[in-house]
Amino acid sequence: MTARATFLAAALAVLGCSELGRHTTVSPEEYAAYRRFRLAENVGGKLGAGYDYVSRWARGSYEKEVRSYLARTEPDTLGRVWNDAQGLEGFLRVVPHGKYADRAATRLVELELAAEYRARTEHSFDAKIEAMQSRLAAADAGRRRLVSQLVSWVKHVAAVRSWGKRTSELDSDMIFAYRLSEPAARCDDDRCVKTVVVSYAIPEGKVQSPREAVFDVGLELSNGGVVSAYVTGPDLFSRLGEAVTLSAVSPTDALARAEAIGQATQVLALAIEPNFPSSRCAVQAVSPVVLERHCDGVSFRAISALSLEEEDRIVVVPDPAPVSAAPATAPPSPAPAGPQAPTVTPAR
Secondary structure, three states: OOOOHHHHHHHHHHHOOOHHHHHHOHHHHHHHHHHHHHHOOOHHHHHHHHHHHHOOOOOOOOHHHHHHHHHHHHHHHEEEEEEHHHHHHHHHHHHHOOOOOHHHHHHHHHHHHHHHHHHHHHHHHHHHHHHHHHHHHHHHHOOOOOOOHHHHHHHHOOOOOOOOOOOOOOHHHHHHHHOOOOOOOOOOEEEEEEEEEEEEEEEOEEEEEEEEEEEEEEEEOOOEEEEEEEEEOOOHHHHHHHHOOOOOOOOOOOOHHHHHHHHHOOOOHHHHHHOOOOOHEEEEEOEEEEEEEOEEEEEEEEOOOOOOOEEEEEEEOOOOOOOOOOOOOOOOOOOOOOOOOOOOOOOO
């Protein structure tokens, strides 16, 4: 059997005898292209094969059939992938020179530009969120640092018991924190002072307002010996209160300051409890004192400033030694020494 006879037999098997007349007038190449169109397994393959056929056989035997399919199917396929970049890319791969190829390419560029814009916007948004989270974390760390450092120093001064002794005889933890850690305390004949500065932020509306808490940790000296310990700073209780409650406190807002002092007092009470347990050391505080404890010969007072020119302060001092009271009446003086009078015995 010749090659042409073999081809005709295959054509009969695929298309049936009714097509035989038309098939005998086409070349094997044209029919092979048409056959790929007819037997394509999916729409994309059929579109690609259809455009391949019409581009090679503009007046072919199956041109009308193929063009009719392309006219129906191509716009419908493009509509289904109109908002899908990957679908448009697939469409352009199978019909790169189709009737709707330019429209598909333009739409693909639009989607790619939109995706790039979204990516940039999302990146910018993520960067803003990351920066905001970083600022919040820094602000939270600053507030925690303020509370931690102030509580730590209050504990140190509340634990001082080496009254009248030199600073070198303080508790070892106090010596390290006070004299060896930066910034080191400065001492002269009358006192030692260590200045602590803590930066933090407090939320006000949509922003984090920067704050700076400054306080001194001091030791008063007499003849080289410690006679009192203190912590003092401007708006010290307000700074501590707002760091705990995350609520900004203005020094001119009396109500907000009172609430902040209340919060600060609770924190201070917890800090000194080991050295001044409330069960046996608590004393009713009288303004401007907001917290007072006395026991074991030592007194602790937290004193609120009464004006903007004053500072809040915490003072720890030894209680004065009790003075013995003088007796109400003096005992009779003993009789002066000398010859005693003779004893007279009454007559019986």
